[in-house]
Amino acid sequence: MTADSSFSIQAEKLTKKFGDFTAVNEITMNVKRGEIFGFLGANGAGKTTAMRMLCGLSTPTAGEAVIAGCNVYKEVEQIKKRIGYMSQKFSLYEDLTIVENVEFFGGIYGMSRSDLKNKSEALITKLGLQNEVKKLVGSLPLGWKQKLSFSVAILHQPEIVFLDEPTGGVDPITRRQFWDLIYDAADAGITVFVTTHYLDEAEYCNRISIMVDGSIAALDTPTNLKKKFNTESMDDVFYELARGAKRGDN
């Protein structure tokens, strides 16, 4: 597979098997640079597994992929230098302050002290967290933690940022604010790869793909998908595709 620099993610027949169980079955997709790419699917469809392969957290069983110009088998550690990640489980250190978390994660990516200082000040101002600076992250409300987590994930200006169900559990206003942050990142050139359950968020993406039973059942812009399935909303598109699924909540 040749790396094409206009794409951030190139995957061809990427597969992950656990014993006899095929979690991800030969998915093929290309994500353009600077795109906001939504990765949808029911629970158990294989979204998280697929994403973990793209982040270098899990080795594929078969297939090929090039992430940020690096081969997913041979250059895993290089991939990690060029990506950011925000996990579902919410992974800042709860017993450290905002600044301390920033210093830590920034430092790991090799950012200099002065750079970090500037960036963390900018981050705090942007999120309006000036009054919470001394507090431990664990004491902040969920919505702020999520926005923080995202900001920390893109601190080192990665080429791609992977977000695994980032907006779970917060009110619609906070979700909107979160997506504003995502737009800002995309405007700055960062490719955003986001998995989500919320179908209205699908509308915010440039293109989306829908996974069903381990394979990609559809991949296109929201508008095109709605036309194709002749429906008004993404909800209905999803319903059409996912209702025959064997794996999921049905």
Next chain:
Amino acid sequence: MQTSFSSLKNQLFSFVRKEFYHVLRDKKVLLILFGLPVVQVLLFGFVLSNEVKDSRLVIVDMAKDEASRQLTNKFEASRYFETDLISANEADIEVAFRRGKIKAAIVFPSNFQYDLQHGNKTQLQIITDGTDVNQANTINGYISSIVYNFVSESNQQTVPYRVVPEIRMLYNPQLQGAPNFVPGVMAMVLMLVCVLMTSVSIVREKELGTMEVLLVSPMQPALAIISKALPYLLLSFLNLLIIIALSVYVLDVPVKGNIFLLISVSTLFIVTCLSLGILISTNTNTQQEAMFVSLIGMLMPTMLLSGFMFPIENMPLALQIISNIVPSRWYYIIVKDVMIKGAGFESIWMETLILGGMGLFFFVVSMKKFKIRLA
């Protein structure tokens, strides 16, 4: 009345069942829960002992005569020692000690045989490593007895008038180590496992946040806590049976007294320890803390102050007083009396009462603390 009781039963049942799932699914923990006491009993039964055997002994023979050789042979033949001869000097002995290679050294003076034969007093120098006090005493004792045997054999003159003691060992005629430690191991292992498991499991729910779910349920908090402890009660009970079985069939230490008495009092002990675990959980906030307090905080006092390893009467008064609040101290006495001496309830009623009182106390205090948190 009927309905509320049966719904209570159902509640309790579903909680307890959930707890069992938690516990039984964690294979590693189960392994250790049962493996630990088994390993300990085996260790104490077959590996650890205060016996002196194969202790390295060095002989410096400055006489090199018939008598010295004969006596040296006696040491070489003894199974207590592994003997080495150095014909050198004191400096070498010191190096050997400093390398940790020997436990004792014997020095024969140059006129050994001559003095013996002429009825003169002759001095044999014994140097023992004092850093292991127990061993030092015993080693000395063995060396002395080997020497005295030698003397009485070679000396045809026997002491004309002698008082001869005949020694009988009560309760443990073959002088096995086992009767000594099986009660101790029971006390120690049961206490540790119960206190540890309960405290950590409760705190875990606190940490993960699932405790709130329990509290919000219509179940009484006291019952929620009890249902957490219940699986451990059953597991510890099983453990108890395993230890007794091992003791009887593998170590040949039978239960002289009433086995039902033993089991019922042991169950009381288990409950007391579980209550202590609950108490600890109300005072700690993370699993790490609970673990540290249960393990490092309880381990040493239990081992030291329960009377199992070191006699309580020898300890300074302050420690003796503290040992009174260590539950395993009382349990140890009960097990010794019932299992080894074959005593009945009359002998242990006081200890049993104390144990029960402690359990009640721990439980009441933890319930109070718990309610305060809720209010």
Next chain:
Amino acid sequence: MMSTLKVLLRKEFRQIFRNKAILAISFIIPIIQFLILPLAANYETKNINLAIVDHDRSSLSQKLLTQITGSGYFRLVDYSSSYQQAYHLIETDKSDLILEIPQGFERNLVRENIGKVFIAVNAINGTKAMVGGNYLNGIISETNKNILTEFMPGTNLNQGIELTTSYWFNPKLNYKIALIPGILAVLVTMVGGFLSALNIVKEKESGTIEQINVTPILKRDFILGKLIPFWILAMIVFTIGLALAYFVYDIVPQGNLLVLYSFIAVYLLAVLGFGLLISTFCNTQQEAMFLQFFFIMIFILMGGLFTSIDSMPEWAKVLAQFNPVNYMINVMRLVLLKGSGFRDILPDFAVVIIMAIVLNGWAVFNYKKTS
């Protein structure tokens, strides 16, 4: 690379200092135990309870008894003519030994040269009673000498061998001196082992470890970042222990402290490595704690502190070679009490270095950023 490590260390230290509870527990509990343990650990036997049953009541039996009670080892709890009575005292743990002098004791001694007495020992209470039995035995042999003098004046008592005993390194056979180095070794091992075992697992449980796995952090740096802070903590605990040993128990290190510290430095690496290794196998703190406890308990029991390794069966002796605590207790005794030097402990040093390398290497190998 170096700066990544620095960043890691800064985070670890911040977390540690913020965790006041663990800090307190890691320091306070060991220190308290260090102070209490030696006080408790006392095998010395004094005040051995003795019940005497004298059926003879002759002048000879009186003489024997005076000798015995005069020795100072025993506390006479009963003097009667009833064995039942004495036995009841043993049953209720009020007496450790019974000495029974049969009727006709004196007469038999004079006429047939031998006077038998019976000693019954409460053998449950292992050490105390048996030592008491030994003492009694010894006193009786002494008495034999005195009887000789009385009945046969002029006998040359100076025949035979006289044994002069000296106890090196601990002349007064002070239990504390014997136990303290070993206890310190055990405490430091426990603190280091538990702290390191729980730490990585905590990150696994909270999910922060995924965040770490996604970054370019090198495995090696991550593990080092976990090792170093706890190594420092354990060294501090050790130093406090040494200081306490000096100020409270008057244990003056006989050997070179530099030698001791260099050994401890490597030993701690091995212990921490072991903890880290355990944590790579576990997913919850509960598991890690149990597994760690299981091994540490075995290590401590087989470490040669409470019982000697020589007395173990052959197969157990082989296993003991793999026990790091064994070497630590050994070196502590050698250097602190006997003044051993570097060359003396070379073999122990070599083994511990190998252990540190193997354990840590295995932990690094096991820890996979990508699964």
